[in-house]
Amino acid sequence: MADDKKLTTRSEDFSAWYNEVVLKAELADYSPVRGCMVIRPRGYGIWERMQQQLDTMFKDTGHENAYFPLFIPESFLKKEAQHVEGFAPETAVVTHGGGKKLEEPLIVRPTSETIIYAMYAKWVQSYRDLPILINQWANVVRWEMRTRLFLRTLEFLWQEGHTAHVTHDEAEEEARKMLGVYRDFMEGWMAMPVVTGMKTEAEKFAGALRTYSCEGMMQDNKALQAGTSHNLGQNFSKAFDLKFQTEAGGIEYAWNTSWGVSTRMVGGLVMTHGDDKGLRVPPLLAPIEIVIVPIWKSDEDKGRVKAAAHLIKESLLARERRVPGRLRVHVDDREGRKPGAKYYEWELRGIPVRLEVGPRDLDQNQAIMVRRDTGEKRAVSLASIGEDAADLLHLIQETMLIDARERREQHSIRGGITYDRFREVMDGEGAFVYAGWCGDVKCEAAIKEETKATIRVLPDEEFRSADPPKTCLKCGRASTVEALWARAY
RNA sequence: CGGGGCGUAGCGUAGCCCGGUAUCGCGCCUGCUUUGGGAGCAGGAGGUCCCCGGUUCAAAUCCGGGCGCCCCGACCA
Numbered sequence: 372m373a374d375d376k377k378l379t380t381r382s383e384d385f386s387a388w389y390n391e392v393v394l395k396a397e398l399a400d401y402s403p404v405r406g407c408m409v410i411r412p413r414g415y416g417i418w419e420r421m422q423q424q425l426d427t428m429f430k431d432t433g434h435e436n437a438y439f440p441l442f443i444p445e446s447f448l449k450k451e452a453q454h455v456e457g458f459a460p461e462t463a464v465v466t467h468g469g470g471k472k473l474e475e476p477l478i479v480r481p482t483s484e485t486i487i488y489a490m491y492a493k494w495v496q497s498y499r500d501l502p503i504l505i506n507q508w509a510n511v512v513r514w515e516m517r518t519r520l521f522l523r524t525l526e527f528l529w530q531e532g533h534t535a536h537v538t539h540d541e542a543e544e545e546a547r548k549m550l551g552v553y554r555d556f557m558e559g560w561m562a563m564p565v566v567t568g569m570k571t572e573a574e575k576f577a578g579a580l581r582t583y584s585c586e587g588m589m590q591d592n593k594a595l596q597a598g599t600s601h602n603l604g605q606n607f608s609k610a611f612d613l614k615f616q617t618e619a620g621g622i623e624y625a626w627n628t629s630w631g632v633s634t635r636m637v638g639g640l641v642m643t644h645g646d647d648k649g650l651r652v653p654p655l656l657a658p659i660e661i662v663i664v665p666i667w668k669s670d671e672d673k674g675r676v677k678a679a680a681h682l683i684k685e686s687l688l689a690r691e692r693r694v695p696g697r698l699r700v701h702v703d704d705r706e707g708r709k710p711g712a713k714y715y716e717w718e719l720r721g722i723p724v725r726l727e728v729g730p731r732d733l734d735q736n737q738a739i740m741v742r743r744d745t746g747e748k749r750a751v752s753l754a755s756i757g758e759d760a761a762d763l764l765h766l767i768q769e770t771m772l773i774d775a776r777e778r779r780e781q782h783s784i785r786g787g788i789t790y791d792r793f794r795e796v797m798d799g800e801g802a803f804v805y806a807g808w809c810g811d812v813k814c815e816a817a818i819k820e821e822t823k824a825t826i827r828v829l830p831d832e833e834f835r836s837a838d839p840p841k842t843c844l845k846c847g848r849a850s851t852v853e854a855l856w857a858r859a860y
Numbered sequence: 861c862g863g864g865g866c867g868u869a870g871c872g873u874a875g876c877c878c879g880g881u882a883u884c885g886c887g888c889c890u891g892c893u894u895u896g897g898g899a900g901c902a903g904g905a906g907g908u909c910c911c912c913g914g915u916u917c918a919a920a921u922c923c924g925g926g927c928g929c930c931c932c933g934a935c936c937a
Contacts, residue, residue, distance in 0.1 A: 376898060461936070515936060523936070596937060635937055666896055711897030729896055
C-alpha cells in the first residue's frame, strides 16, 4: 500500500519514470562498475527477440555472421584521421597484460571498422572477391561521461555490419538498404515509427562519407537515434590498403559500408510505449505474450481453475500463430498472492495480453481477456480462445504502431515557424520541427548552442513537407534543404 | 570534468544539528485465515551504519582524508 508500489508518472518526471520502469520491470540493474549495467532476463529476453528477427533479416539480405577480436592495436585506430579524432577520447585502453607492460597498447573496440577492414585487405585481391557482406554481434566500449540504463552505458551490446564493394553506387545501395531493414524492423516489430534521412556533416559518423539514421520520437518529444548506416566511401580502404584488381586489370580501393543497432533500442522501446502503469511490450518482441491468471476461492475451485489454466495454455501453445511463431504463454499460479497483485505486476512488466480464469468463467466456458495497451476487457469463449488471442495480439501490435505514429505527428511542427517560437518549443514541451536550412554550419552550430536542438536528419523524401520551407530557420536566407530539428538523447 | 544530492538489513528510510539501547515501511521465512484489481493476524530471520584515520570513557552522529553511486550541465549510439 506504500508509495513505493507506485511509479513516478511520466508527467511528473520523465527521466525518473524511465529509470523506475527499467529497474522495477527488471529489465536491467546497476552494476558494481560505474556506467555499466546488468541486463536481466526480462530485458535480455527482449534483446534476444530483437536479435533473432534482425539476424533473420540480415541473412535474408545476403549477410553472414563472423566474429572479430575485442582488442584493437592502438595504431589501427590512428590510421583514419577523422575516425581517431572521433573515437580516441572515449576509448578504454589496455596497457598491461600478464603483469607486463605491452609493447603497443590495445584499444577495447568502440567499433570495429579498423580491425575488420584490416582483415578484408588480407582477404581481397580481385573484384571477384567482392562484395563482402559480414555482420558481427558483439559488445563495444565507449567511455562516456554520463550514462543511462540502455541509452548510454560504457559497454553495450550491438551488431555491426561491415561490407566491401566494387563501386560507390553499390555501397550506397547497401547503406540505404540496411537503413530500410532497420526501419522495417523498428516499425514492424518494435512498433516504433522512425524518420529516416541523412545526417549533416557535423553529425555524421567519424570517418564516413555519409551517415543515414533512423530517428524515433520518445514520449518527452525528444529524438532517439535508434540505428545508423554509413557509406564509408574509400576512407577506410585507403587507410587499410583494401585494394582489388578490377575486371579491366586496374587497381582500385574498395567501397565500404557499416551499420549498427544496439541495446539502446530496448530503451527506445520503453520510452516509446511505456505508460504510467509501466512497460508495454509489442507482442512480437514480448518474451511472454499472454499471462494466464487463475482465480479461486475454495480448494475445490483451486484445483479446477489451475487445471483449466494449464489446459488453456496447452491449447494456445498447440496453435500456430504466425510462421513459425507459436504463442508464448505463462501461467501465473503462484499461491499466496492475490489476483490483483499479479495484475499490477504483469502490467508493470508489459505483457501484452492477460487471461483471467475463475470459477464463474469456467461455468460459462469462457475467460476474461485483457489488453495491456488499452486496458480493455472482454469475455472470450474457451472454444475460440486461440483465434481470439492471436487476433488480439496482431491488433495490439498494429495499434501500438498507429498510436505511436499519431503521437509523433501531433508533436511535429511543419510550415513556417519563427526562430523565437522554435526556441520556445524547444525549451518547453519539445517537438520534431521540420524547417528550412541554408546549409551553413554556422547556423546549425548556433541553433545547437542556443537551443540544444540538433539536426536529427535531412529527412528522406516521404517525410519532407508537401510545401517545402523557403527560408533558413536561423538566418532567414534561402533554404537549400529541409531539416528535422529536435533535442536528442 | 564543473554543479548538486546521497551512502544505515535485499529495497526505501528515521536517527546526525545537540555523541550514550539502531527506527519505521516494503520485501523475505513459518503458521493459520485468505484469493474476481496491490490481503489480514501472529511469530521470526536479517546490520563491517561506504572505507581509513583522528577526537572522546563512549562515534551512525563530531573532525580530517579517501572511495562509490545517482541527478543536472559540457561530450556521445
